Amino acid sequence: MNKYLLVINAGSSSIKFAVYRWAPSSQLIVDANGQIDGIENQPNFTIKNSYGVVLVERTLSVDEVHDHKSAIAVIRAWLEEYLTDGSLIAVGHRVVHGGQHYSTPVLIDAKIFTDLENLIPLAPLHQPHNLAAIHAFQKILPNLPHVACFDTAFHRSQHEIAQRFALPRHFFDEGVLRYGFHGLSYEYIVSVLPTLDPILASARIIVAHLGSGASLCAIQNGRSIATTMGFSPLDGLVMGTRCGSLDPGVLLYLMAHHGMKPSALEQLLYHESGLLGVSGISSDMRTLLASDNPKAKEAVELFVYRVGLEIGSLTAALGGLDALVFTAGIGEHSAIIRDKICGQAVWLGLELDSSANAAGQTRISTPNSMVTAWVVPTDENRMIASHTLAMLRSLDESQPKGGCC
Numbered sequence: 001m002n003k004y005l006l007v008i009n010a011g012s013s014s015i016k017f018a019v020y021r022w023a024p025s026s027q028l029i030v031d032a033n034g035q036i037d038g039i040e041n042q043p044n045f046t047i048k049n050s051y052g053v054v055l056v057e058r059t060l061s062v063d064e065v066h067d068h069k070s071a072i073a074v075i076r077a078w079l080e081e082y083l084t085d086g087s088l089i090a091v092g093h094r095v096v097h098g099g100q101h102y103s104t105p106v107l108i109d110a111k112i113f114t115d116l117e118n119l120i121p122l123a124p125l126h127q128p129h130n131l132a133a134i135h136a137f138q139k140i141l142p143n144l145p146h147v148a149c150f151d152t153a154f155h156r157s158q159h160e161i162a163q164r165f166a167l168p169r170h171f172f173d174e175g176v177l178r179y180g181f182h183g184l185s186y187e188y189i190v191s192v193l194p195t196l197d198p199i200l201a202s203a204r205i206i207v208a209h210l211g212s213g214a215s216l217c218a219i220q221n222g223r224s225i226a227t228t229m230g231f232s233p234l235d236g237l238v239m240g241t242r243c244g245s246l247d248p249g250v251l252l253y254l255m256a257h258h259g260m261k262p263s264a265l266e267q268l269l270y271h272e273s274g275l276l277g278v279s280g281i282s283s284d285m286r287t288l289l290a291s292d293n294p295k296a297k298e299a300v301e302l303f304v305y306r307v308g309l310e311i312g313s314l315t316a317a318l319g320g321l322d323a324l325v326f327t328a329g330i331g332e333h334s335a336i337i338r339d340k341i342c343g344q345a346v347w348l349g350l351e352l353d354s355s356a357n358a359a360g361q362t363r364i365s366t367p368n369s370m371v372t373a374w375v376v377p378t379d380e381n382r383m384i385a386s387h388t389l390a391m392l393r394s395l396d397e398s399q400p401k402g403g404c405c
């Protein structure tokens, strides 16, 4: 009988999942990788096996999937049919916010679950979906270890100065600080870069994770030095529906002159801003790039402009730049956006190889470029799977011999 690990990555607009086969003598082998994306919009269910062969590809009706809960039910039904030659031994979950206390993966128990629930106000677009997935899968798989892997953990290595706001000190002590997100994605990219070029192991790198949520991370010697998201996943870049950096004076104005309460501000800043708010058309970069509407063009230009500014800011944090890496939905798939962003980084000595970029090659800078540019598909799931396996091993070491792993 095969042993499998299940990975669940519940994002703001999608639930990605993966099934990994594990044998003690071998690496984790991805068996199936799937997702339901376009939740609440136009849900689509796709699953591929390790050879890229499509196992499932279908548009889901609104009756079948209209929110994260119904999407989980569809995934569960598929798993029950699929896992006939073995069984699951653990479930690894992406959890966006680990707060101050969770800086490494943890085995989820009732106390930890409550602690993570208390962080919902800090990531209302993600944490509830992450926890709903944990709750649902713990219910159907109650005897398995469920491991939480945090987006915030990778950034805890930052210097305290990079984590501080210029607020009175007691707010920092209370947990009002820059946490940073997309850490599992950055951790994965860091693990891959030296295989592309050994120099990248110690280079000064900016990774641009550009998806529905978007952030940049300055990395040196494999460690996070600074990042554009802060206390919440609202800060930094323009995103699908999130505003990114905003002068706090705007919030004071909206409260004083529009009578906006916290719940109305949350709705505005998380759901109605970003590409959607500026274009008035869509939060999806594909739709905006295909549109001739000047507002769509302006939203795209603002997205690119702000990435350009933040590249400058993170380059200052690194004291220079050796490499720029694109990843996530937009970063991996949109040659036009990469072209525009690299155009903003010419002053740093980055010279784009346009044909390599258009062809979707891994290295997209010219041989003479002082700053190299790369496209590296992220794999948060694999990172979660390997953390989950490490947790199983540590549990096994703490058990009398003869345990399951």
Ligand SMILES: Nc1ncnc2c1ncn2[C@@H]1O[C@H](COP(=O)(O)OP(=O)(O)O)[C@@H](O)[C@H]1O
Binding pocket: 011, 012, 013, 014, 210, 211, 212, 213, 240, 283, 284, 285, 286, 289, 328, 329, 330, 333, 334
């Ligand atoms: N070919 C493409 N061109 C431009 N944007 C794309 C393309 N493919 C995907 N995207 C963008 O990627 C986004 C999703 O990125 P992803 O990293 O999967 O998001 P998340 O994990 O945050 O849900 C979509 O909203 C879409 O805007």
Ligand SMILES: CC(=O)OP(=O)(O)O
Binding pocket: 011, 012, 013, 096, 126, 151, 181, 182, 211, 212, 213, 214, 233
């Ligand atoms: C933290 C975050 O923004 O995640 P996502 O990109 O999945 O929305």
Ligand SMILES: [Mg+2]
Binding pocket: 011, 211, 212, 213
């Ligand atoms: Mg994501």
